[in-house]
Amino acid sequence: MGVVPALPVAVPLLLAAALVGLSPLIGRRQADTLALAGAVAVTALCAALLVDTAGGPVVYWFGGWTPRDGIALGVAFTVDPVGAGLATLAGVLATAALVYSWRIFEAVGTLYHALMLVFLAAIVGFCLSGDLFNMFVFYELLSVAAYALAGWRTEDPGSLRGALNFAMTNSVGGFLVLAGIALLYGRTGALNLAQLGQSLAGRPADRLVVVAFLLLMVGFFVKAAVVPFHFWLADAYALAPIPVGVLFAGVVSELGLYAFARVYWTVFSGPLPGGGSLRAVLLLGAVATALVGGVMCVLQRHLARMLAYATVSHVGLTLAGIALLRPDGLGGAVLYLVADGLVKGALFVSIGLVQHHLHEVDELALRGRGRHLPWTAALVVAGALGLAGVPPFGTFRGKALMEEAATAAGYPWLAVVFVAVAALTSAALLRAAGRVFFGAGGGTARPPPDDVPHPRVHPTLVGPAVVLLAAALAVGLEPGLVGRVEVAVERFTDQSGYAATVLQGTTGPDVAATPGGHPPSSLVLPAALAALSALLGLALALGALLPGRLPAGGLTWALRRAWDPTAAVLRALHSGNIGDSVTWLVVGMAGFGTLLALMVR
Amino acid sequence: MSLLPYLVAAWLFLVGLYGIVTSRNLVHAITCLSVVQSSTYILLLAVGFERGGTAPIFLDVPVGTKAVDPVVGALTLTDIVVGATVSALLLALAVQVYKHHGTLDPERFRGEQD
């Protein structure tokens, strides 16, 4: 008998209610302790589920309503290693965030702790659920908690505007998901993913299925911040409190991708098999996201904003792996997503350290002021290498798998995009590190306020970053992981096996694990590409810091000519205006929809 | 008639978005968002409606009487709570934004990006 899958949701929710209800009796230290204990418990429960599900999904029917004659009467959590893994990642990040906020966070009684626990419970529920409407409920729950957390710093108007745009755009995304659910329900009379998949399978997609797919896809892509649904993200993520940013950048965007993958494979893979045209449509969105995010990342001087756009860009990379619509691509994406989330979490904490010590997060104003922070410098540089996908970070193995899948699927050029994007995002961080910690390049080097003492480095502040980076390394070094991921995605992508497990209670077909992963194809090429990304990133960073040393050749000139107008246009488009975000959402919906409609006809 | 509620839902969805996009006042935009949301209520209830069915409450009518789908009712109830709570959060954000900027017009926040 394994863990009851309801517990990692129920425990934090109950704890959150207790924290608020008994707030007059709970001091700051107790609140910190209770919330941290809750997050650790959730992490442990999710990790136990991860172990439990290695042999096949665990189906848990709330209220004991097991299906009758293939009809689901209740709501099920269908836990598989992918969902449980993502939930564990959320638990780890939440634990890190709560450790970080232990000493320094303005928590407003117990409200911060309660909101973080609700947020975590919602993420876990979203990852474990096997019911489309139940996913929507957890989507909204995590969103409501996220809106409040994003606007936490009410003294900062930028943060409030960011939260408003976040809430408005994501609410519209949520309604799109709900409309998609209504369409599917009108056709099938079902809400359980397995049952939905079963009743749609066997017939080619018609207009209702295509539009329902479009609505769900756009809704989840809004959460994931796929271009052009990403305009809300930067202000919301960058101006949120640091511990909240750890969760936002580490796992929340990825949840949109997860949901897309889950719903595609359980519900739509029958009527919409992964043919070339669907792949092309998705890859278009993926590549656009990766590149727009990468370029915007380089253009930032606000350190947290830089990370926010790195998130957008890496969502694009991950989506590229998923968009191949093959198990191997998905496997790479899953590995990449987890490792990348850990690295970004560590980087967010590092920026928190900079802010904590120097009271500033503007790259130019910080020039040379971080010279006395060698640990923070090391963390940022290591994080930048993690973003670049340098071995032995887990991002390397994820990307290697995605590159291999792309080549096998006939898209070898995706490797070029991967290299370019990794180079761009790591360049931005290396440039910032060079300027802040080594005093390189130009900058206005705003003098630090005199009366602010330099606080001591405290283990609760540095610890989370170190641990998260170590975890990202562990994902890259753990030898059996690739093999387990391959088994998990094999099951994840098997629509009929999933349906049989959920509705008939049979264990799916046995997927044999190749020990240690599939025959280790040569890692020489991926390693060379990773080295190339890192070197390119370093070169770009140095070029930006030392513009005078650039060779004055035609290439430099040509690059400038291409770069400057692109940058100007992109900057102008990212206005942070709510109306603009919503307009782009509709434009994206019309664009993707037209492509999908043409595809089916 | 067999399409009318669906048409109404699609219309409300788009007209609400139009309101948000063209809004010059955040509170106005927030109310428009609730119009967008109302389209999902209509869509849900319309797909679960059965002509000639009673409400799925078997207090005065026996079980077995033709009734409309109870599930969409439950879903819409949740949806209504979601709508009201998101609106409350948005209104709170709008009030705070006003304290900083002295305006609710999103166009006038322009150039204030930091």
Place this chain on the structure above:
Amino acid sequence: MTPAVRRLVFLAAATVAGALLLWGLTGLPPYGVYPGPYGDVLNQVAVAERKATNVVAAVTFDYRGVDTMGEEYILFAAVIGVAVLLRAQRGEVERQPDEDAADRRAPATSNAVRVLGLALLGPVVLFGVYVVTHGHLSPGGGFQGGVVLATGALLVYLSGEYVTLRRVRPVFLLDLAESAGAGGYVAVGLLGVAAGAAFLENVLPLGQPGALLSAGTIPLINLAVGVEVAGGLVLLLSEFLQQTLVLRRPGEVT
């Protein structure tokens, strides 16, 4: 984008998106035809299985009870969120409305309204309690009844003004109500686990359909929801009221 450009871009995109939506919607069965099977099955079996005559309530609190648990926490999180977002900022002072007389009559209340409000209070509260406790039998339930109860608190405001409301609104008790309701829902769920059944499994005696004490945990959950919604909604409204009537920045117009 400038407003004019944005409007044009939106209208163009919305035309396409609208056409796509309609195209997809025509794939639905005609209005008035329900394809089943989910709702039909539940309409057949729910009364016999749950002894609840209101099948919507059986779905909301039993068959799909975990959705509703999420929904209650959405409200819970929103109430906390609003309290966080509307907390006093630096430079704002909390001023007791008693301090100056003009302020106290923020919404001018005539005696007639006052009397009417108080006279309505009893029936409203009674109605709210009725709606909460009969949710498993007839339309209504914890959510609707909770909103009605919160309206009762609003009547106190209309008739006696906010100062009185502050008196009848001990924040601690409201917080307690709201979180006891939300936590109570989870606790009912854990009751099932404790009894060796599934989370949120209806393990209490079901009774006879139509009786007030029937349907097992459903009325219990309704009660929890009613307490939470009433407490939460009063908190929510009073956060906004507090903004309007109590928090002031120097120089703010009343």
Place this chain on the structure above:
Amino acid sequence: MIVLEAAVFLLVAAGGTAVVLTRNPLNQAIVASFYGLILGIMFLVFQAPDVALSQITVGAVALPLMIVLALAKVRALGGGKGGEQ
């Protein structure tokens, strides 16, 4: 009966449009309250009295009230011009 239903649907469509086109937020809150009421009536047509009761208490009362309270704060801050455009 069908004519009546159709009339309710059209009324809802018109009501939603009116909410969007009422640009003054205070007036809009009142229009939205009516719209919430019409929606509640439509839910009765859909044979969903539970939902209708929620919609009327939330959509026609609680939500417009919150909007009015938020606007009252804005007016207090801005000396009355906040409610206008």
